[in-house]
Amino acid sequence: MSLPASLRATLSSTPLADESRSFDRALDRIAPSQHVFDASLYSPEAVRTVAAQWRYRMAFEHRSSMVFSQLAQQLYEANASLDAKIVMLRMASDELRHTGTCAAVIEALDPSGGSPSVEVDLEVAPLARHGNASPQERALRNVIYTTCMSEMVACARFVATLDRTTDPFLRDAMRRLLADEVLHGQFGFHYLASQREWLAAHDVERASIERFLVHAFAVIEEELAPKPPFAELSDEAKALGGDDFALAREVFYGTMEHAVVPGLEQQGLDAGASWKGRKRLV
Numbered sequence: 549m550s551l552p553a554s555l556r557a558t559l560s561s562t563p564l565a566d567e568s569r570s571f572d573r574a575l576d577r578i579a580p581s582q583h584v585f586d587a588s589l590y591s592p593e594a595v596r597t598v599a600a601q602w603r604y605r606m607a608f609e610h611r612s613s614m615v616f617s618q619l620a621q622q623l624y625e626a627n628a629s630l631d632a633k634i635v636m637l638r639m640a641s642d643e644l645r646h647t648g649t650c651a652a653v654i655e656a657l658d659p660s661g662g663s664p665s666v667e668v669d670l671e672v673a674p675l676a677r678h679g680n681a682s683p684q685e686r687a688l689r690n691v692i693y694t695t696c697m698s699e700m701v702a703c704a705r706f707v708a709t710l711d712r713t714t715d716p717f718l719r720d721a722m723r724r725l726l727a728d729e730v731l732h733g734q735f736g737f738h739y740l741a742s743q744r745e746w747l748a749a750h751d752v753e754r755a756s757i758e759r760f761l762v763h764a765f766a767v768i769e770e771e772l773a774p775k776p777p778f779a780e781l782s783d784e785a786k787a788l789g790g791d792d793f794a795l796a797r798e799v800f801y802g803t804m805e806h807a808v809v810p811g812l813e814q815q816g817l818d819a820g821a822s823w824k825g826r827k828r829l830v
């Protein structure tokens with residue numbers, strides 16, 4: 549069953565909106581931009597392209613919230629520490645807040661387009677249960693995949709893109725998202741550190757997670773390492789923070805080899821061997 553819908557980031561006209569705004573302010577690491585987007589500096593086509601990318605990002609942020617809210621449930625089942633559950637729920641909220649940030653950017657880029665919306669499928673894709681894995685192992689596998697791998701790559705891509713984005717309004721919007729994504733990428737490594745003793749005492753589960761990594765590395769490579777040929781990006785697109793798939797590919801391998809694999813190894817997992825032998829197992 550799919551649930552196609554037009555997703556908007558509107559607030560209701562009830563006191564829930566005030567609660568939502570004060571929650572947003574409390575969690576904000578970076579204040580909303582004081583800059584106003586000046587479309588006259590760029591060609592309409594470049595602005596349209598970057599607006600489409602923010603629309604795609606809006607849908608993606610919303611979907612990430614669905615993933616983290618389910619991952620929170622798996623942390624409940626794993627009897628995780630209170631802080632891990634609180635931060636995971638915060639991360640689910642962050643992704644909803646990011647959905648709102650994306651909508652604000654789309655509105656600034658395309659002010660004549662009305663209230664920003666994006667076509668999505670609202671059906672919540674269930675998070676993997678990993679067969680007979682124990683609740684602890686199941687949560688660890690999904691935490692590693694979503695945060696240590698996926699969010700780390702997203703974070704590194706953001707940093708690389710931000711580095712050459714010169715538009716001040718878009719730079720601020722990207723920095724607002726990035727400020728939270730750093731936490732999202734770090735979460736998994738902190739969670740692994742909290743599970744170190746459990747992992748050291750459970751050889752069978754540790755070996756099973758290392759086997760899972762063989763598969764997970766292959767899946768994430770298919771998902772997040774774009775394949776050539778790549779279109780050359782214009783200077784204008786770079787200034788606006790446009791997606792550069794050649795850069796994304798380079799950043800993917802750099803992040804996996806120099807951050808994710810060593811980070812997992814530091815937590816007692818033989819991730820180097822799993823990365824070298826990566827292949828889909830199912």
Ligand SMILES: [Fe+2]
Nearest residue numbers: 609643646725
């Ligand atoms: Fe996000």
Ligand SMILES: [Fe+2]
Nearest residue numbers: 612699729732
């Ligand atoms: Fe995130």
